[in-house]
Amino acid sequence: MDYVTQIIDPPPSRTRLLLDGVRALRKPKLDGAPLLPKERLVRAAAELSGAGIEAYGRACGFRREQGVPLSYPHVLAFPLHLMLLTRPSFPYPASGMVHLANRIRQHQRLHPGQALRLEVYAERWVAHPKGQALSIATRAYGADALVWESDSLYLRRDVKDPVGQPWDDVLPLQEEGLLRTQRWVLPADLGRRFAKVSGDFNPIHTSLIGAKLFGFRRAIAHGMWTLGRALAAQQPPGGLDQAEAHCDFKLPIFLPGQVALWNHPVTGPRREFEVRNFAGDKPHMRGLFIWNESVR
Template sequence: MDDLTQIIDPPPSRTRLLLDGVRALRKPKLDGAPLLPKARLVRPAVELSAEGIAAYGRACGFRREQGVPLTYPHVLAFPLHLMLLTRPSFPYPASGMVHLANRIRQHQRLQEGQALRLEVYAARWVAHPKGQALSIATRAYSAGALVWEGDSLYLRRGVADPVGAPWDEALALPSDSLVRTQKWLLPADLGRRFAKVSGDFNPIHTSVIGARLFGFRRAIAHGMWTLGRALAAQQPPGGLERAEVQCEFKLPILLPGQVALWNLPASGPRRAFEVRNGAGDKPHLRGLLSINENLQ
């Protein structure tokens, strides 16, 4: 183990994460290019508990017969994301970082009761047209084997001359061929309910006042709730062996609100989908789900 690997056991409390977030609201003006954080944060044995999976399933619409939700390990690792983003050494305030995109790959079936070693680290800077983006990697191991991995892209808007490779991962989907398959009515307290199972208590999701401080008229739904809800409508029963989902978060969903799932009829291993507004003309999320394909 090198001196950049830090074992996080026990995990930070919600109070600790909130206080760290408050302390990270103001950062000194950056002089020069940002430095990529070097720490690798590790939780050595995180159980895929039946209770936690059930609570997450109720929040997003998963059924027990669908097995462990593809997005669930992200929830377990998210406190480590916050720890990276709220550290004094991180060059930007954590509040205001926008979750742009996510890519998740599962390499082996996950089971209730299984213990995962979770590792989280800053993978790379990405130069985005709207500012500086950062890719945070999450890796999950079981018995020494990589069983699940996620890459989350976060954006700090308004940064001039961003560093890193240009962002070129936009999903090209056959949007004109998608059909509406479900409609969802979202309650005003959805953000608070999902925060309890995800640990993401960002005030833009949980409070009208907090949302207005960041330019939103009302609280907005978590992007990872939207992805989870879309996958709950598509993940087959019996659990997943191998799967991959790529998604981009588009327009925010104001709460309360009404949205709809649009996708192609299931045929083959790949399923394109979007979550759109009630009128069906504006996307909130765009994604591509691949099931039981060989993942490179």
């Protein structure tokens, strides 16, 4: 597919994203199959700022000696995701889009202060049993080389006759032998705190009233916070050279609340894990974390 590149400089303000979101609450009824947006949104020099990394680390539980968190570049790219989802060319209202899954791959070590060229575009439609899903690609380049990439899957519920390849949510995990290794107590304001560092002010995460408007009894935790917290609990010290994280989001986590990390009690560079309720019978996220250990 041929994309039209648009340089976004400076990045959009929170106010602009909010206004764009309001304007995108209503979309004309589709006549036929949905079309992929043709825009490729680009930030030419997005900095991995030390202050931003530190704030994100505090929110998710990363320690400074772990280096740049594997999931942090998503924070820099997320405003471009919102811009794409609220463009007139996107066929569905952005509100109510559900984050289903995320795949992250890092090819080179990232450094505080490093500038990345970020590119975000709609990659493909996916036919999901509950509606129409869309994969949004994020590619991060440093010195003309791809250093980090992710694919985020978003779902629009209740769309009849979805197009694209069938959705496959099966991660190659061994659920047998997973043990509860950590308990996380989540405060009521977790969504608002994470919104300040991630830029995701979706009211289902930040407001009781907003959550109820979308059918939730209380505010729910960000899926990307859950992933970040799980990676922080397992990422080794010394930073990462190459790494991958795959996750499927399951049941929402209501705030306040408590959940637990379940994984295999191993020390090698491959971790299969789930975030469940404390009793262990309700999955909130299923994931796989792989890394090549850095040379110390």
